[in-house]
Amino acid sequence: MSTLTDLLDEIHASPAGLMLSDWLAKHPSVPRRTAQRWASELVRNGQVIPTGNGPSRRYHASAKAAWPAPQEISFPTFIPLSVDSRDILAYVDQPLQARKPVGYQREFLHAYQPNATFYLSASQRRQLHSIGKTPDAHAPAGTYSRAILNRLLIDLSWASSHLEGNTYTRLDTVELIDFGRVAQGKATLETQMILNHKSAIELLVENIDSVGFNRYTLLNLHSALSENLLPNSADEGRVRQHGVEIGQSVYRPLAAPQQIDEALDEVLAKAAAIEDPFEQSFFIMVHIPYLQPFADINKRTSRLAANLPLFRANLCPLTFLDVPEQAYSRATLGLYELTRVELLRDLYVWAYERSTQEYLAIRQELAAPDPLRLAWRNLIKQTIRDVVVAPGEDAVAIIERHVMASVPTPEQPNVQALIIEELRRLHEGVLARYGLRLSEFTAWKAAQAV
Structure with missing residues (x-):
């Protein structure tokens, strides 16, 4: 981007x-x-x-107000760095012309052996597990991410988009996601980016039992993030068929489609075999951007995919709150040009600590999920979708038909009331949850007004 x-x-x-x-x-x-x-x-x-x-x-x-040279932009002092990380910084802070052009290094991936090789040290993994543990540690996969979903949609959508230069404020993001209100004066591209993050996060959380580190999940995750953002819509959710260049970098990714395909299969196979959720998370944050399997939106895809193992293990999410764009860019430059992970690793650990401070605090304030809504969430979503796509039919009749066909008699009145309540609160900002398009919602609203 x-x-x-x-x-x-x-x-x-x-x-x-x-x-x-x-x-x-x-x-x-x-x-x-x-x-x-x-x-x-x-x-x-x-x-x-x-x-x-x-x-x-x-x-x-302008001669008197030139863009600062990279070495003049100090790395944030509040992010602790190792000696190795400072070595990487010294290299990437050189002018572009002083850095050696380099291509994709296959041995970087080949050398990694799941559960034998570790990018995160044992002490780092213990630290991350300690600070990321939640009360839902032993609950079914995805319990915690569902409980914090409303806050997660806002924080991760906003912070990840901000790393791409998006100028939406967090308040703008709340207005868009919670109420469907588009911020004034913002480019359509920025609004689309936020909404795409929301859809992608929901895809992972709502399908936690079936998604994984496989082509189907990764391609559909990229498709959700890239919808209506790429010059060629055929590139959405598709492994790239052409070469790409990395802005402000001397790194040149693979260009041959067959080689990209083979490397992607190896990345996913190794990721799926990793047992520790944090090592798995960081591995995917390293190798998806490094491979650049898509025409664009690779880093966004890696940031959301890095949360998948955390969602499954009911750990605090990695939202990237307060991660400076310059720090993230330089950490990925070190990865691209040196195949060294230390700087990105230091940033990852700091960013996760920052995320957990937010989420362990808000978890105390969250009400327990409504067990009825949780038990019948698929029926509720399908029923609301069927009501909206059939604006000429009696909504109550559709709801009664669905409830009577699936819900035990004692629970039918409560489930029916729950669906009617959800239908009354339906707005633009939650349409993706029900698989609805804005045009379908608009037509349904118009029919209600007649």
Whole structure:
């Protein structure tokens, strides 16, 4: 995903100035309005100088307000780093021209042997288990993630999107997810990104018994995250068939589709065999971005996939709250260009500690899940979907038919009342939960008003 930083870098690399139309031609995934907003922000900050008007306007780098060189941007001091991590930082903080171009190193993956090789040390794993333990440790898989789902949807959707340059605030995200209200002045791309995260998280939590580290799960997770965001919609949920480049990096991923397929199979097989949930989580955060199996949205896919083993083990989630984008970018650069995990590992441990501080606190405030809603959640969702997609039919009749066919007689009145309550609270922000499209919901609402 291209960012404001990419735009500024290309302006600096264009002695004659850069026309926005030329930049957009090379970055078709960026909406024109977003690029115009970025350019205006750079002008306001004094980082670029515009010349000309209309379509022929060019943007020139400002000599007195240049973009800081990487080595001038200090790594956050509140994230503890090992000596090895500082060594990685010293390398990636060099100018691009000083770093050695490198391709995909197959031995990096081949050398990893599940449950014999460990990226996280034994003491780190013990520490993570200790701070991430929840009261639901021995409950069925997914119990904890379902209990905190409403908060999880907001925190993880917002924080992961923020790492991609999304400018939605956390409050904007609450308004969008809880009430279906789109933030004013935000690009459509940003709204779509948040909603895609919500759908992807729900996919994992609601299907916890069937998802795993396999192609079906990973491809569908990517499809949910990439919906309506890629220049070519055929790339959604599909292993890439072409080469890609990594912005601001000398790393060149595999380009041959057959090699990508083979490496992805190996990544998933090894991930599935790892027994420790934290090692499994970190392994996937390393090898999905490193392989770049998709045309784009690889890091987002890895961040959500990294939560799957935590959901299954009823551990606190990894939400990436307060993770600085610069820290995350440089940690992944060290992975790409040196195949070294120390900096990303230090960031992972810090980020998980930060997440658990939030979730262990809010867990005390959560009411126990409604056992009736939990027991009949699939019936409730299917019934609401059937009501909405048939706006001309009697809603109560549909509900009664579904309840009588599946629910024991003593529970029927309560389940029916529960479905009616859910139907009354239906809004744009929860449509994905029921597999509904906005057009279906709009048509149903219109029918109710007649």
